[in-house]
Amino acid sequence: MHGRFSYTLSIIVKTSRFVYHEIMITKNVREALLQRRSVRAYQDKPISNEDKESIFQAILRAPTAGNMALYSVIDVQDAEVKRQLSVLCDHQDMIARAPMCLVFIADFQKWFDYYRAEDCPQKSGKPWREPGLGELHLALQDSIIACQSGVVMAESLGIGSCYIGDVLENGEAMQKLLNLPRYTMPSCMVIMGYKHDTPVGKLSARCPATDMFMTDQYQLRSKEALESAFNGQERQAHAVNRLPYGNAGTLADYYYEKKYITSFMKEMNRSVAWWFDRWEKGRP
Numbered sequence: 001m002h003g004r005f006s007y008t009l010s011i012i013v014k015t016s017r018f019v020y021h022e023i024m025i026t027k028n029v030r031e032a033l034l035q036r037r038s039v040r041a042y043q044d045k046p047i048s049n050e051d052k053e054s055i056f057q058a059i060l061r062a063p064t065a066g067n068m069a070l071y072s073v074i075d076v077q078d079a080e081v082k083r084q085l086s087v088l089c090d091h092q093d094m095i096a097r098a099p100m101c102l103v104f105i106a107d108f109q110k111w112f113d114y115y116r117a118e119d120c121p122q123k124s125g126k127p128w129r130e131p132g133l134g135e136l137h138l139a140l141q142d143s144i145i146a147c148q149s150g151v152v153m154a155e156s157l158g159i160g161s162c163y164i165g166d167v168l169e170n171g172e173a174m175q176k177l178l179n180l181p182r183y184t185m186p187s188c189m190v191i192m193g194y195k196h197d198t199p200v201g202k203l204s205a206r207c208p209a210t211d212m213f214m215t216d217q218y219q220l221r222s223k224e225a226l227e228s229a230f231n232g233q234e235r236q237a238h239a240v241n242r243l244p245y246g247n248a249g250t251l252a253d254y255y256y257e258k259k260y261i262t263s264f265m266k267e268m269n270r271s272v273a274w275w276f277d278r279w280e281k282g283r284p
């Protein structure tokens with residue numbers, strides 16, 4: 001805080017125009033984080049080059065393990081590839097219509113190729129080993145963190161976004177469509193576009209901080225604690241008649257029926273096991 005205060009102060013001394021700019025950016029970041037919501041329908045116009053560049057720069061500036069940039073980003077522009085992606089991602093048509101569609105790839109292939117191209121194993125004289133699940137996990141972290149930086153930048157520019165979890169389904173077809181080599185795996189996907197209007201209505205509920213943050217060690221939650229934690233979400237679902245059993249069910253019933261025991265979750269679990277297996281064992 002002290003650092004930012006003195007930084008802002010130093011800009012005040014420089015020029016008042018820059019100060020205004022600094023304050024606007026600070027406000028935008030706060031709003032972008034606290035007012036963000038998923039947006040699934042966009043204006044029918046492309047993202048400007050300037051805004052795209054800002055989003056890409058935010059992605060690149062994100063922290064990355066060891067500064068190794070263990071990810072790649074596929075900017076899907078081809079209409080047919082987008083269409084196929086939308087089919088593979090549980091037929092979510094909004095993907096095909098979205099002005100921008102970014103697939104984030106956990107990527108150790110580049111270092112695998114780089115190490116070998118530079119003859120590192122031979123020069124070190126130590127036995128070669130294949131990339132493991134540790135490398136995969138770091139690459140997943142890198143790419144998801146980078147994606148979220150892009151989402152926040154987009155939001156600050158009036159560009160709405162929505163993650164697409166289904167990018168983890170249909171691994172074999174996804175691998176072919178995106179031409180992904182062995183030491184890569186999709187980590188997340190996001191679609192973006194200019195918002196129609198400033199969205200109105202309530203943000204989706206979240207668990208209260210007291211139910212989310214723990215001190216020092218993990219604590220299992222009682223039934224009562226769980227019901228209390230998810231009470232806000234349950235009330236929102238109830239208000240729109242979304243709960244099962246004639247709107248008399250709990251939020252647990254809703255997610256159990258709508259997510260946990262569905263065929264798409266079964267497919268996602270199969271597909272993720274396939275990606276992990278491919279990374280570890282090189283199959284198929």
Ligand SMILES: Cc1cc2nc3c(=O)[nH]c(=O)nc-3n(C[C@H](O)[C@H](O)[C@H](O)COP(=O)(O)O)c2cc1C
Nearest residue numbers: 036037038039040092162163164165166188203204
């Ligand atoms: C990992 C992840 C996967 C998601 N997948 C989808 C998706 O496939 N389709 C979709 O419409 N929304 C998807 N979402 C958006 C969530 O439904 C949304 O973030 C959540 O309902 C909370 O709403 P909010 O973002 O408006 O606060 C996904 C979000 C995340 C973080």
